[in-house]
Amino acid sequence: MDTQPHGTPLLTQVTLRPDCANCFALCFTAFGFTRSADFAIDKPPAAECPNLATDFSCTIHDRLRPRGFRGCTVFDCFGAGQSVSQGLFARISWREDPASQQATFGAFRVVKQLHEMLWHLAEAHRRTYSPDTAADVQHLRVTLEEAAASGAQAVLELDVEALHHSTAQLLRTVSEEVRAGYFTDDAGPAARLHAGADLAGAGLRGLQLCGADLRNAVLIGADLRGTDLTAVDLLGADLRDARLDDADLAGALFLTQAQVTSARGNGGTRLPAVLARPGHWTD
Numbered sequence: 120m121d122t123q124p125h126g127t128p129l130l131t132q133v134t135l136r137p138d139c140a141n142c143f144a145l146c147f148t149a150f151g152f153t154r155s156a157d158f159a160i161d162k163p164p165a166a167e168c169p170n171l172a173t174d175f176s177c178t179i180h181d182r183l184r185p186r187g188f189r190g191c192t193v194f195d196c197f198g199a200g201q202s203v204s205q206g207l208f209a210r211i212s213w214r215e216d217p218a219s220q221q222a223t224f225g226a227f228r229v230v231k232q233l234h235e236m237l238w239h240l241a242e243a244h245r246r247t248y249s250p251d252t253a254a255d256v257q258h259l260r261v262t263l264e265e266a267a268a269s270g271a272q273a274v275l276e277l278d279v280e281a282l283h284h285s286t287a288q289l290l291r292t293v294s295e296e297v298r299a300g301y302f303t304d305d306a307g308p309a310a311r312l313h314a315g316a317d318l319a320g321a322g323l324r325g326l327q328l329c330g331a332d333l334r335n336a337v338l339i340g341a342d343l344r345g346t347d348l349t350a351v352d353l354l355g356a357d358l359r360d361a362r363l364d365d366a367d368l369a370g371a372l373f374l375t376q377a378q379v380t381s382a383r384g385n386g387g388t389r390l391p392a393v394l395a396r397p398g399h400w401t402d
Contacts, residue, residue, distance in 0.1 A: 129257075129264065135237060138198065138200070138201040143200075143208075144168075144171055144175040144177075145200045145223070145227040146196055147177070151166070157190030158188060164224070184399060192399075193377045197231060199227055202234070202267065203230050206268060207230070208223055208226075222271050229274050232279055233267045233279075235375075236286040239286070239373050240290070242372075243256050243290055244257060248297075256289055259286065293372075294332070294334070294352045294354070294372055297350050298330040298350050299330075300330070301350050312326070312332070313331075314336065315335045323343050324346060326346070328346055329349045330351065331351045332351075333352060335356060339361065343361055343366050344363070344366060349369070350370055351372060353373055358382040360381070360382065362382075363383060365385065366384070367389045368391065370391075375394075379397060383400065
């Protein structure tokens with residue numbers, strides 16, 4: 120088990136999951152959203168959602184998609200909600216202490232970013248072949264965990280951009296290391312497969328994708344049915360409505376629950392063990 124210097128276990132992808140029962144509905148309040156295909160209404164940041172109940176639960180949780188709140192179903196705080204609610208603010212909600220609202224919502228926005236970085240670094244540590252890189256990843260994981268637990272004011276004063284930069288460098292190193300073991304054809308149709316590529320609606324069935332770099336690629340509505348995505352870097356890729364029927368994502372790099380939930384798949388879609396099969400997928 121990976122531990123911090125004082126012996127406390129490091130957060131893993133399993134422990135970086137939302138626990139809504141121990142959160143003061145921070146996703147309902149801290150962030151805003153605009154009326155669109157993902158949200159039925161406009162809501163400004165730091166304002167309560169009209170679907171928020173007095174016990175911090177969602178009054179339409181089991182009907183979010185048919186009620187026009189698909190965006191809520193794909194949101195993932197990576198466990199930041201309970202960490203801020205139970206840890207940084209010692210179980211005192213922003214309703215009990217209205218003066219703490221701004222600090223609570225601000226800290227949640229920061230800790231969510233830290234926890235997302237920790238999610239990817241946990242995978243990076245598991246998949247790197249280099250002892251030196253593994254040591255660098257572990258050091259950064261400890262730094263991020265200590266920062267996330269350093270107190271509300273300290274969290275709000277963090278240089279998050281610098282932490283993002285350090286994390287991005289390590290994730291890039293691990294990605295290149297893992298993908299190096301796969302041949303990627305740079306000619307023909309595969310030439311479109313690169314970081315940041317606009318592949319919205321693209322027909323990608325039958326292409327050789329293993330080891331491709333699709334970091335931050337736009338794959339909205341893309342047809343990836345039956346495709347092997349082993350060692351494909353999907354960090355930040357937009358998979359909304361992408362067709363993943365019978366695709367193999369079990370070995371994909373840097374995939375999140377939010378990306379999977381935003382896509383379309385079926386019972387034959389293979390996912391990493393740490394991710395859950397979305398309830399709206401077909402059998």
